Amino acid sequence: MVMIMDNVIDIQNVNLWYGDHQALFDVSMPVQKNKVTALIGPSGCGKSTLIRSINRMNDLIDGCRVEGRMMFHGEDIYGPGTDVIKVRKKIGMIFQKPNPFPMSVRDNITYGPKIHGITDKDKLEEILEKSLREAALWEEVKDRLDKSAMSLSGGQQQRLCIARTLAVSPEVILMDEPTSALDPIATSKIEDLITELVKEYTVVIVTHNMQQAARISDYTGFMYIGEMVEFDKTDKIFQNPSKEMTDRYISGRFG
């Protein structure tokens, strides 16, 4: 394992159950600051479950139980004194299908800041432009900020969702297969965006697309049936994996 000096998130021996069904087995993984960490593996391997448990989105599912330690800057995300709202503010999430609210572009972006108590109009305008620029969407929507977000294309909608998350200034952005519903051109735009974003933020991405992981990530974790089979620098995983199972998956012999 790589020894990490600057871990934003440190997942240590996490087990997770949906009711009686155990979905994660003793998973450990570090997430480094200003790096892209990718999770790969066949469908049902638990990569989405893992990423959703980082900002406690799994709390929304009845009967979901987590054991082990999941540290954010040394504080346990699942600790008894932890405020789930603060966790989610610091650790944002982008979903598989773009899910803008059926509101105007403006209202979509200012939703988060308003929730977190910002009422000043100028400040909100500032956040609006800054987040849209960061998400490389500003030029395309600046003339239609008051039009419904549903009128945007799929790729634009996903970048809008990214901008919406940026608007609450998180430290970490979790992305759960963010390009699986998009066409290749929109996908490459999102990938470029991710490469830009890691200068300011930390990104964890789940992807079913190995080339994508190879292209954009710094670290990669390969999961299989709820276990973290191998975690290492992306180059290492793709060129010289230590485990045979990883090698077989990377080279397309199963999965």
Next chain:
Amino acid sequence: METESIQTESRFHSDTVTKYLLMGIAAIAVSIVFFIILFIFGNSIGAITDVGLTDLLTGPRWRSSEGLYGTVPIITATLLVTAGAILFAVPIGVAAAIFISEVAPSRFKSVLKSISEVFAGIPSVIYGFFGLTVLVPLLRDTFPSHLLMGYSWLAGSILLGIMALPTIISVSEDALSAVPKSYREASMAMGATKWETTIKVVTPAAISGISAAIILGIGRAVGETMAVMMVCGNSAIVPDPIFNVFSRIRPITSTIALEMPYVVIGSTHYSALFFLALILMIMVLAISMASKIIVNRTRRKFGETENKPSLTGIIVAKLPVPLVNGFKNALVVAGLFLIAYFISLTFSNSFGAVLIGISVTVAIVASSLLWLNRLKNEGVSDRPRNPSEFIESIPVKIKAVSRNIITYALVITVVFMGASLFYDDVVAFMAGLAVAAAYVTLRSVFRRIDSRVVQKVAHTALLAVMIFAILLLVYILADIFIEGLPMITWDFLTGYPKDAGRAGGIYPAIVGTLKLIVGSMVIALPLGMITGIFLAEYAKDTPFTRTVRNSIDILNGTPSIVFGLFGMSAFVIYFGFGNSLLAGCITLGLMVLPVIIRTTEEALKAVPGELREGSMAMGATKWETTVKVVLPAAIGSVITGVILSIGRVAGETAPIMFTAVIMYQRVMSHSIFDPVMALPYQLFYLATEGMGSPAMQSAVATVLLIMVLSMFTLASVVRHYFDKRIRW
């Protein structure tokens, strides 16, 4: 070996023949709508020629004894009682829906939904009875200086509000639950609380569905007859002042039900009552169109395709654009005029009201045209073509400010109106200001409080509303059962009535209700199920099919009193069946037809397509597939729907009032051309005219309730049984 030819042997493919047969039967639904409109309109022509349309619509007095048939007080009463009901029902209903969909733990959801279904299943005459025995005395004792007897607009509105609750709750709940989970996740993932997500994302996303729920609730309230008639006091006056909720009023439905029994058939009075029914129909049609438009808008919002137009839609689409736009503008202008007219009627005579109506309309139209022109000059936007574009063209800031102004003005006005009934105007106005100020302060306070505390407060409030609604239901049921159950003996159930129904048994009423159920099902079941099968399995998306669907929607929304009038004029008089079991059964059958069609169609559509493919792939015809594979798979839901409509038939009063019932029968006749006694009418008769029979009333109410509620229980048992047996 010789292979069999695959060429067809007959020119007529058996499935094509079936299809056209089914189409013919489905067309019956369309013809029923046609005949209802024909009979209602045809019978109201007399009043239009005798009295004149202007006098009918603008006459300030309705006094049949003096030959005065001005519908203003009657229509005003319908509008007022409905508005009051909505004011009462919307906050409670939407809060309960939010509670069920967003707050309640998932295992309670189905329980809470069934509770609201029980609300919906209680017959309106039972609600009327509850209003008469509980609500009216309660109001009288609460406001002794304002109410002599308790009969009032207020009582009517509260009662109608309670009756509209189940519609509002269940439709809003569906809309809220239909909001994609992804919206909730996105909001929660940004650190919003559950409550913030509910109020700022889920509810706005469901707002079209909630509006549709409110409109459906309005439709229910507008068409309701028995309950309003029993508690409103029935004076055909316009309240003075217009917001005096303690005034007695008499809505359209009550007027028809009250006067029809005493009217000379074919007279102006008779025709004027049909004219009222015509207006009621137009109102209900407008309401159902409004809800359709809203539903379409929702579909567009979620990126689904709109409903395609029916025959009428196609005709409209073929008309030249300026004509259609002109018509739309005319509708807007007419709407503005009518609103201004009715409001100014409250403080002016009808001539003055017309003048005020015209000037207000001109002022609004002129100022909005000027506004548009300015926008155009500033190059802000092209001239918007319709109201919604116009609203979109208003800058965001102005919208926000005007929204605030409207909200505060509304709060102040409502509080002022309420308070001025008790105190003098100055005090009332101060009260309005105080409440508005409190509202502003509270809002800013809430903004500063921790969002989790806000969530706690909000969820507790929602829970309180839910508990209130449940207690209300328990109270209504308990009140009737406690009085009535001890009365129920074997002799009561099997004996004949004595002393004009004040004593003795109710055997003929029970048998009569059962006969009405059987008879109406004989008519509605084959027609309804076949039409349902046609719509689900055979109908392609053609103008004909859409017209059938629209007709079913219209039938579904038609108030039961209109069915009563139609049944009377068509079957009792025109076909000469007389006041008879036959006329009553046909009328009730037509009334529940849309319910049976809908449930059949929905049940069949829920059957997965693979089943059909499996059967067709073996060479079965479509009809064989439908009857032998699809229908058996869907039979549980179909039976559930049928049982529910039996419950409805058992409880309906308005459609049989002038078609089938009598209040007293010492010897039962078994001819279908003789009238019958029926439980709901018996309750109505005893409660309103049978002085000195309180225990009898509760007993009849109890029997009726047990009958209807056992239908509901049976329906849910059937549903569970089949749910368990069949899974996909």
